């Protein structure tokens with residue numbers, strides 16, 4: 429039975445929610461984070477049947493709110509063993525010459541700076557205990573640039589660089605750092621990218637079988653269950669129909 433405490437950002441939908449559900453089955457204690465409080469509460473109520481759960485509602489863009497929320501945890505809950513930096517989204521899919529500044533700010537502020545703000549609060553707990561596991565959710569978009577991906581890709585290349593940087597700097601403390609880089613996963617991701625346009629979002633996965641959020645949760649659990657001397661450093665996971673960021677086989 430796993431006794432570790434895992435803090436998951438972006439637990440209100442998609443990959444984060446599926447990971448919370450799977451880790452609950454394996455008895456990790458869970459700190460579920462996201463902005464949508466009702467969803468957090470509903471998920472927590474569901475999972476409380478299986479494990480210990482608490483929730484923190486904050487916007488990862490707001491450094492003070494991030495710090496306040498995490499510091500508000502009771503002492504027992506502060507001993508975070510696993511940090512899953514998952515909160516993030518693409519905003520827009522426009523060529524660089526017509527992209528929106530608001531979209532660019534959102535992606536850099538959430539995907540990159542948000543990940544840093546959360547990590548800044550948790551890493552000292554791990555360094556002082558000389559143990560811990562950080563899992564950063566990157567993307568195939570952080571390995572290859574695709575047309576119109578520009579700033580989203582840049583934000584995920586930054587996540588990849590930060591993952592590698594964390595692994596180097598945290599090496600003296602015995603902290604594991606894993607980068608997981610999914611291809612197309614059907615979640616609320618495309619709905620957010622296209623600002624609620626369901627029609628546009630549904631065409632993204634037309635004629636192929638995308639990954640499910642549960643597929644990524646499985647990989648996260650697998651990397652958490654590796655023996656103490658093993659770290660799964662860098663994992664790219666694609667649907668079988670996807671060969672690269674831009675090459676997809678559709679029926």
Ligand code: NDP
Nearest residue numbers: 438440441442443462463464487488515516613615616617
């Ligand atoms: P979803 O849109 O389903 O989930 C995104 C999660 O991030 C939500 O729980 C949302 O919670 C949270 N979030 C977004 N913005 C903020 C914010 N400002 N502050 C706090 N939380 C925030 O998408 P996915 O599950 O697909 O995405 C999860 C991660 O996986 C992202 O980092 C994404 O880039 C990455 N990814 C996704 C792929 C895909 O094809 N779906 C492929 C590769 C990587 P709330 O709105 O409640 O705050």
Ligand code: 8X3
Nearest residue numbers: 567568569610611612
């Ligand atoms: C999400 C995958 O290819 O839609 O990170 O950018 S992709």
